[in-house]
């Protein structure tokens with residue numbers, strides 16, 4: 001390994017390895033860069049000697065910063081380039097909570113969930129040695145997004161704040177895609193074959209089909225009780241106006257549901273061993289993971305059943321407003337944000353509807369409309 005040679009006349013950058021360094025490097029190792037430890041700069045620039053953090057773990061960014069300083073001949077930015085200091089994770093958290101408390105006036109239980117989430121985020125950042133919000137990039141950003149997605153799917157939080165964070169380039173979020181019909185077929189087949197502990201295969205298949213045809217989140221589906229069914233309709237929730245929202249389930253799904261032997265009160269998909277939603281849904285996640293593997297479905301994720309439910313409805317021309325109600329979204333904007341790209345079919349129907357409303361005012365003759 002080449003020894004680091006210090007040349008005080010130029011600026012050098014190096015990673016200052018922390019206790020959590022993925023390369024397990026000592027903080028004195030200045031040659032190793034293949035980790036995400038914070039980058040520091042040292043050396044002479046203009047008439048100043050520097051030794052400080054660059055507040056980034058991105059090597060290219062650090063190089064650009066240093067190159068810019070060298071071309072200016074000074075570490076200090078030109079007056080017009082003075083930038084606001086980077087936002088720390090702690091500051092971002094304070095601002096978010098302040099806005100949630102006094103700006104958005106969220107309820108106590110929602111605030112409690114946000115605080116818990118942010119605590120997890122802080123602990124994650126601390127473990128990684130991150131101080132600044134912008135250090136959450138690449139892999140760690142994906143982890144943060146997954147954490148928020150998980151919380152949102154479980155209804156711990158009402159919206160997923162990480163959705164606003166742009167994902168790193170080139171990472172396609174396949175978890176947002178519905179299952180292709182062939183994938184659904186393979187999953188159904190896998191449910192029949194997979195060997196499960198403490199669960200019959202019919203239960204697994206019923207669970208999968210309930211997810212697919214109700215659009216329920218995995219947490220809600222795992223805690224589903226038989227009394228929520230009225231004939232073949234599944235009660236979803238009560239709207240603010242007091243209207244009850246039901247979704248009808250196909251007969252082949254209802255037959256499986258009715259055949260389930262209840263093991264704990266009214267619960268269809270959980271027994272006395274797991275009456276907490278998190279425990280029950282974790283068990284189902286693991287069972288589904290086995291089925292996805294057996295079905296050779298890439299990026300199988302329980303939430304994709306909900307997307308399949310929504311997208312299939314939209315493709316068949318069910319209006320976005322109705323899909324939004326079935327999904328229980330608090331606003332149509334949320335539905336549009338998720339599914340705007342799937343409404344091509346709906347757009348075609350809209351066009352046909354509008355065209356039908358055109359009255360014939362006259363016939364076009366020689367470029368001139370003759371009004372009747």
Ligand SMILES: [Zn+2]
Pocket residue numbers: 015016017018021022023024025035036037
């Ligand atoms: Zn390191």
